[in-house]
Amino acid sequence: xxxxxxxxxxxxxxxxxxxxxxxxxxxxxxxxxYKILLDHSQIVTxxxxxxxxxxxxxxxxxxxxxxxxxxHDIGIYLTRAHSIDCNGEAPYICHGYLGRMLLDxxxxxxxxxxxxxxHTGAGITRENIMSNDLPLPHRxxxxxxxxxxxxxxxxxxxxxxxxxxxxxxTTMQIIEELEKINKDHAKRFSIWAEEFNL
Ligand SMILES: [Fe+2]
Numbered sequence: 001x002x003x004x005x006x007x008x009x010x011x012x013x014x015x016x017x018x019x020x021x022x023x024x025x026x027x028x029x030x031x032x033x034y035k036i037l038l039d040h041s042q043i044v045t046x047x048x049x050x051x052x053x054x055x056x057x058x059x060x061x062x063x064x065x066x067x068x069x070x071x072h073d074i075g076i077y078l079t080r081a082h083s084i085d086c087n088g089e090a091p092y093i094c095h096g097y098l099g100r101m102l103l104d105x106x107x108x109x110x111x112x113x114x115x116x117x118x119h120t121g122a123g124i125t126r127e128n129i130m131s132n133d134l135p136l137p138h139r140x141x142x143x144x145x146x147x148x149x150x151x152x153x154x155x156x157x158x159x160x161x162x163x164x165x166x167x168x169x170t171t172m173q174i175i176e177e178l179e180k181i182n183k184d185h186a187k188r189f190s191i192w193a194e195e196f197n198l
Pocket of ligand 1: 040044072073155
């Protein structure tokens, strides 16, 4: 018997899957948060595509990047970050894996959820989660595929915060910021930045 979930999965795996109606399931057009999310997601998508086009030798899937980058921050409304109008319950660091839960529940192929879960910081290792007692499930959340790495990196070049949204962020500034959080984040990002000629 074909279940409703299977039908949904088939629907969302269609090539012409449009991220906008998915975003609008959780965010109301016209609100400040919708604009913050849309603006940021579009900028990250453009940056991701720019990086991907320069890496044709690695054969990244541009069609996938176009949609997954638009959805990478879908979980933010479930978190607490008042400066960007997020009034949820969870700590902001949870927005990645919560976004994955939303997309998994909608029946999207798991690759979309992986992008959400693995894009915060420069990915977060299980060891890092446990040793810092982070409020996250105990599993590795580090980008694995080339598409996941590209979107994670591109995301660091734009801030959603209205105070900083117009500022240009350099590779050096990103590395310095990541170093303040965790040296391993900075190291991982530096390796990717070099690999991607950023
Ligand atoms: Fe983001």
